Amino acid sequence: xxxxxxxxxxxxxxxxxxxxxxxxxxxxxxxxxxxxxxxxxxxxxxxxxxxxxxxxxxxxxxxxxxxxxxxxxxxxxxxxxxxxxxxxxxxxxxxxxxxxxxxxxxxx
Amino acid sequence: xxxxxxxxxxxxxxxxxxxxxxxxxxxxxxxxxxxxxxxxxxxxxxxxxxxxxxxxxxxxxxxxxxxxxxxxxxxxxxxxxxxxxxxxxxxxxxxxxxxxxxxxxxxxxxxxxxxxxxxx
Numbered sequence: 507x508x509x510x511x512x513x514x515x516x517x518x519x520x521x522x523x524x525x526x527x528x529x530x531x532x533x534x535x536x537x538x539x540x541x542x543x544x545x546x547x548x549x550x551x552x553x554x555x556x557x558x559x560x561x562x563x564x565x566x567x568x569x570x571x572x573x574x575x576x577x578x579x580x581x582x583x584x585x586x587x588x589x590x591x592x593x594x595x596x597x598x599x600x601x602x603x604x605x606x607x608x609x610x611x612x613x614x
Numbered sequence: 615x616x617x618x619x620x621x622x623x624x625x626x627x628x629x630x631x632x633x634x635x636x637x638x639x640x641x642x643x644x645x646x647x648x649x650x651x652x653x654x655x656x657x658x659x660x661x662x663x664x665x666x667x668x669x670x671x672x673x674x675x676x677x678x679x680x681x682x683x684x685x686x687x688x689x690x691x692x693x694x695x696x697x698x699x700x701x702x703x704x705x706x707x708x709x710x711x712x713x714x715x716x717x718x719x720x721x722x723x724x725x726x727x728x729x730x731x732x733x734x
Contacts, residue, residue: 537717539719539721548709548724548726549709549724554718555718556718594660594720603665603713605659606659608659
């Protein structure tokens with residue numbers, strides 16, 4: 507399969523926990539990477555590999571995978587976490603790159 | 615982590631060809647990396663256009679493969695995108711980015727992006 511599927515929008519109360527998911531057959535072969543994008547800015551890597559955070563990314567961001575579903579969990583959401591989140595992986599052939607459609611996270 | 619900077623025209627005529635360049639600094643286009651192009655239409659999601667490996671191999675999005683060429687210029691430490699037969703649907707922010715060649719796989723650097731508008 508050559509698709510990654512994300513929910514278009516998710517909301518979370520300030521300080522609460524939210525999970526953003528990404529589904530696709532390629533995730534059985536490749537870990538997803540996750541990107542945060544705020545208006546007018548380039549995407550920023552927040553999670554890669556099994557569950558790795560680049561330096562500077564708060565530890566409230568974490569990642570996991572189960573079967574064909576990757577999840578980005580935000581534990582204790584902050585106002586500054588309001589953004590679009592995109593997942594990415596190689597496709598099952600390893601020759602193409604896939605993006606999920608993106609999830610708009612609203613922090614209430 | 616390398617620094618990437620896109621350059622090119624911000625306006626392209628319908629049926630014309632887009633040419634963009636991505637200058638690489640703080641690293642070399644000869645390093646084992648996939649050099650990629652990604653675009654984002656206004657208000658929409660990210661779309662992978664294609665990539666080139668430092669040894670010259672390329673992969674392209676099947677939906678664009680008939681119109682796209684990505685190349686590398688090692689002498690200038692840059693890589694380029696050419697996209698032909700442009701239409702209004704190609705209006706987007708175009709990003710160059712680097713993608714790791716070994717696991718774990720992810721985009722480790724992004725350019726700031728350049729807006730390209732297709733209009734007469």
